[in-house]
Amino acid sequence: MTLRAAHTAAADREAIRAGEHTGPTSGLAPGFAQANLVILPADEALDFLRFCVRNPKPCPLLDVTDTGSPHPSGIAADADLRTDLPRYRVFRDGHLVDEPTDVVGHWRTDLVSFLLGCSFTFEWALAAAGLPIAHQVQGVNVPMYVTNRRCTPAGRFDGPLVVSMRPFPSDAVPLAVEISARFPAMHGAPVHIGDPAEIGISDLATPDFGDAVRVGADEVPVFWACGVTPQAVAIEARPSLAIFHAPGHMFVTDRRHDTFDSPGAS
Structure with a gap:
């Protein structure tokens, strides 16, 4: 509702x-x-x-x-x-x-x-700068993926980094990086830009959490560290x-x- x-x-x-x-x-x-x-x-x-x-x-x-x-x-x-x-x-x-x-x-x-x-916190700044947020525009949950990158362990807590993804036109990516970097308490700048296979994601259409979003032919996937990471870590x-x-x-x-x-x- x-x-x-x-x-x-x-x-x-x-x-x-x-x-x-x-x-x-x-x-x-x-x-x-x-x-x-x-x-x-x-x-x-x-x-x-x-x-x-x-x-x-x-x-x-x-x-x-x-x-x-x-x-x-x-x-x-x-x-x-x-x-x-x-x-x-x-x-x-x-x-x-x-x-x-x-x-x-x-x-x-x-x-x-x-x-x-x-990262929902810096989305308002992205939108205010004229950068549309794909999952909001498409009316779905943000897509999230378990990567092949490992977190630094602490005691029994050890596991993979989870990322959220938002696609942007290639010429808008530098601005998206600049804006999100202003919010270090909200995950800050992206951890990866471009080829998802480089961080162990085989198919953007099948996120581990959330919903897939359409990525346009002129758009680049941008990945931010995600607060769902503790859930993947807790499983281990x-x-x-x-x-x-x-x-x-x-x-x-x-x-x-x-x-x-x-x-x-x-």
């Missing part, structure tokens, strides 16, 4: 909590940054924190909750991470067991939540419980987009 127009991030979260929006969040809550979600037991949290520090491109850390608290006080104090995302994915011992619209029934008092930067790490956002179904924060815009960053 399409979300009604709202003036604040809190209003959008309330509507999501009420089940009025259960789809992807690209383009939702104009002006407000979005975030990836990772929830783990406390005994796994320190290693995952190390993983984020060692892999800042796919896992740019925005906030970490207190143990047992579902409230991300640093970026949206009144939010509830158990209910305020459109859809979740729940893994036990590396196996997907549920894809609910809330995780109240899975919540435990030993859980720690991590909020990671999301096999923690007893891991809860994530469903790919493309992000958490809407109270932070404005432009607070993450850092001209001169690379």
Whole structure:
């Protein structure tokens, strides 16, 4: 269902909590940054924190909750991470067991939540510069792919880099790179441009997460590190419980987009 127009991030979260929006969040809550979600037991949290520090491109850390608290006080104090995302994915011992619209029934008092930067945040700047976003134009979720690049491990957390892809005309690619580089807390500049086979992607038409988009004959695929990376890593790490956002179904924060815009960053 399409979300009604709202003036604040809190209003959008309330509507999501009420089940009025259960789809992807690209383009939702104009002006407000979005975030990836990772929830783990406390005994796994320190290693995952190390993983984020060692892999800042796919896992740019925005906030970490207190143990047992579902409230991300640093970026949206009144939010509830158990209910305020459109859809979740729940893994036990590396196996997907549920894809609910809330995780109240899975919540435990030993859980720690991590909020990671999301490339949906710099999409507004790309669009403002006249660069159309293919998945928004085509009305689908952003395509995401597991690559042949490995992350830097931390404890049991080790696995492949996941990327999101947006195609642009070749003459627009330098501008897309320049704009996204201004947002290091939201994955920053692309990690690869051009031939997908060079990073282990055999077919752009079959993404591992999200939906395929049409790539025009004059367009070049551009790949950014993606916050779905922890989900691919969790399949290999096999923690007893891991809860994530469903790919493309992000958490809407109270932070404005432009607070993450850092001209001169690379």
